[in-house]
Amino acid sequence: MKDKKVKKRFIAGATCPSCKALDTLMLYFENNVEKIACVKCDYAESQANTEVAQASKNDAGVIGVFKP
Template sequence: MVFHQLTNPAAKGGATINVLKKTGQSFAVNKRRFIAGAVCPRCAAMDKIVVDLESDARECVACGFSEARPGDAAAVGEVATRVSRGAARRVETAAQAIRFIETEEKPD
């Protein structure tokens, strides 16, 4: 088994991919993943952001932008939206039976 490291010459900063070769077959070592629909904050290129699974950092393969992701994402909590309610406003309402009353007679 032979280990090769390939460099993408089109990418600024030389994005690399690691490849294992065994008897003429290539097996990509998946250490980076593209994020579908992500837009680079520097160059605004879409679908060019990759996340390094080992360091958990994101990088743009078009312009070389790199940023470390926050360490404790679970501590951030829920993002406030117009439909979010605080715990004090969450009220469980008991179900009630309703009755429909017709006020006019319908013609046949």
């Protein structure tokens, strides 16, 4: 089976938050998760799905749930 090639796009005018280099950030999707990476310093950041982010905020006070 062939691996699906991930399309990566550079973000014009963006500055890397780590190394401050201009035009080195690329945007791509991996497993339906938006990711940003710097090609110069290997900085990486992921954007979680809005449903996941909301669920984690709602359960912030819960440590765990036991369902027998």
